[in-house]
Amino acid sequence: MIPAAQVSAAIEILDDLAARRRPVADALKDWGASHRFAGSKDRAAIASLVFDALRKRASAAWIMGSDTARATMLGALREARGQDAAAIAALCTGERHAPPPLSEEERARLETATLDDAPDHVKGDYPEWLAERFAAAFGDRAAAEGAALAARAPVDLRANILKASREQALAKLAHLAPIPTPLSPIGLRIEAGQGRGPALPAETAYVKGLVEPQDxxxxxxxxxxxxxxxxxxxxxxxxxxxxxxxxxxxxxxxxxxxxxxxxxxxxxxxxxxxxxxxxxxxxxxxxxxxxxxxxxxxxxxxxxxxxxxxxxxxxxxxxxxxxxxxxxxxxxxxxxxxxxxxxxxxxxxxxxxxxxxxxxxxxxxxxxxxxxxxxxxxxxxxxxxxxxxxxxxxxxxxxxxxxxxxxxxxxxxxxxxxxxxxxxxxxxxxxxxxxxxxxxxxxx
Incomplete structure (x- = not known):
């Protein structure tokens, strides 16, 4: 699938989530079952787009002035992935399963809209009904805390000290470029990318119990x-x-x-x-x-x-x-x-x-x-x-x-x-x- 077709698929899945309010894993699984032509890399790329749109749902909708699935995805391409209006327009050609072309209003909002006047729950991408609770917990840092919660998480592992030290675990997983966690003395971290994470069940260090996934x-x-x-x-x-x-x-x-x-x-x-x-x-x-x-x-x-x-x-x-x-x-x-x-x-x-x-x-x-x-x-x-x-x-x-x-x-x-x-x-x-x-x- 071309990247533009992956964006179309993500919009389709976001539409399904809005209509049926169910876990995203279920929606992704059902889409994959009904679109068997999509390979594993395509499905991973589509899932990544959907998750980015969900992370930035409130701010993306604010930027686009609409909370439709299409608007959320277009806004998220800017807010989560840093793509400018020209790059997003290049994906929206209407050809080969690409999304329809941008309207004049969509392009204008992608070029000029900001979050400067947005409330904290929009800047931080959390539900409006939690705004007072986030303010109580974080004060004037509520938006920043919410934004951090909307970022991608790394893959953290715990060295199982019953079998190996952290240094030994780092050596066993060197091909994944892990680094020590800054706070836990027994943690390893693999930084997040835009694709899927490492396939831990295929790693000898995991199979033999040297590490366990744990934030x-x-x-x-x-x-x-x-x-x-x-x-x-x-x-x-x-x-x-x-x-x-x-x-x-x-x-x-x-x-x-x-x-x-x-x-x-x-x-x-x-x-x-x-x-x-x-x-x-x-x-x-x-x-x-x-x-x-x-x-x-x-x-x-x-x-x-x-x-x-x-x-x-x-x-x-x-x-x-x-x-x-x-x-x-x-x-x-x-x-x-x-x-x-x-x-x-x-x-x-x-x-x-x-x-x-x-x-x-x-x-x-x-x-x-x-x-x-x-x-x-x-x-x-x-x-x-x-x-x-x-x-x-x-x-x-x-x-x-x-x-x-x-x-x-x-x-x-x-x-x-x-x-x-x-x-x-x-x-x-x-x-x-x-x-x-x-x-x-x-x-x-």
Whole structure:
């Protein structure tokens, strides 16, 4: 397919998304199934165009003065890809499946329209209903934070220190030109291009368990929990096991880590991942009807991790369609789920133990406000200041990401170059000496 035909295909898919409001992956899959002449490179190029249009949907529509699929795609070619009016016009000839030629108004807007007078939610490409919430979280930086969330994300990997150091992983993947992540001592980064990312399942380093895909912020969230060898740890929302595997590495396979999820189906990928990673201290606890499969852990855990269900606002770089499908009702539902999980977790934290609350959200309601509500009714828990959390994890540089809105550490693409994450570590009464300062969590 010629590039102009790929643009036409992207417009067709954007039309489908507007009409049916469904995940972009489903729309792309259906288009590919009904256009089998398109090869894998064509499909990848079309997907890239669609994702760029979704990343820049609000600003592209503002530039073009219209929110149709065509207008969004044309605006995104300028805003996301830096193409000028002449280059875009060259794609819109109406020939060989190319989009119809530009109208005089379209060309004029591509040549002269700006975002100077646009509101922050347009400049930052996030839903208007979140404008007040972004302002509450970021103040006059809201538009810049939103723009960072609308950028392409790199491919981040975590070196599995049960099998290899970061230096060894970098050497094994040298042909992909990885670089060390700037904040995580065990992370590797492959910078994003306009095409598809590396095919990790075909890489020996991945097959043998030397690396795992994990954004740097997610790596840091696990490191800030400061899990130590010999501890008893419960991952209450383990899902596919990403953070459980990271914690097992910190623990050097010593102690016991229990991986649980109320939805047993989400745990299914964990078994293969455990074997590949060589994580031997993880015990998977599947829900079994009304049976209390965690009863024996009551009051025993040194660390309970809640990787809470949330709006996912911090991961929009990777899921740009999700921000436009997010509705206010989803936020209210997530807040209730988070509160329930926090209450459930209390049962398992021993005196002197820690409760770590993690989200991939940037909204204060799901983060600092949720913590304030919990602490108000649980006087036996105290939140560690963000700087102390970073120090205790052996990552003092992260103190600069201490939340300005309350307890915890808050990361965002604009501030850290990684996804948006929030981490709050709380200690339950007891003797503070039972929570010693651990050594730096790295490749030891």
């Amino acid at each position: 740097e912020a997610s790596q840091l969230a696990a490191l800030l929990c400061a899990a130590a060898p010999g501890e008893q740890v419960l991952d209450l929302c383990a899902g596919g096991g990403g953070k459980a595997l990271a914690l097992a590495g910190q623990m050097h396979n010593k102690g016991q880590l229990y991986a649980y999820d109320a939805d047993g189906r989400r745990l299914m990928p964990i078994h293969e991942r455990l074997e590949r990673a060589g994580a031997r201290n993880i015990q998977v606890r599947q829900p079994k009807g009304k049976a209390d499969v965690l009863a024996d852990l009551e009051g025993r855990c040194d660390l309970v991790l809640i990787d809470a269900p949330c709006t996912g606002t911090g991961t929009w770089r990777r899921h740009p369609d999700a921000k436009w499908r997010l509705a206010p009702g989803a936020l209210e539902l997530r807040l209730k789920e988070q509160a329930v999980l926090l209450e459930q977790a209390v049962r398992f934290v021993r005196p002197g133990g820690r409760l770590a609350y993690v989200t991939c959200s940037l909204l204060r309601e799901e983060n600092e406000d949720q913590m304030a509500g919990f602490l108000a009714v649980h006087a036996d828990f105290a939140a560690l200041p963000g700087a102390e959390t970073a120090e205790r994890a052996g990552l003092p540089d992260l103190a600069r990401f201490a939340s300005p809105h309350g307890a915890g550490v808050r990361l965002s693409p604009a501030s850290s170059g990684a996804d948006g994450f929030y981490v709050c570590v709380m200690r339950r009464g007891g003797n503070a000496e039972r929570f010693p300062l651990p050594a730096r969590r790295g490749e030891g």
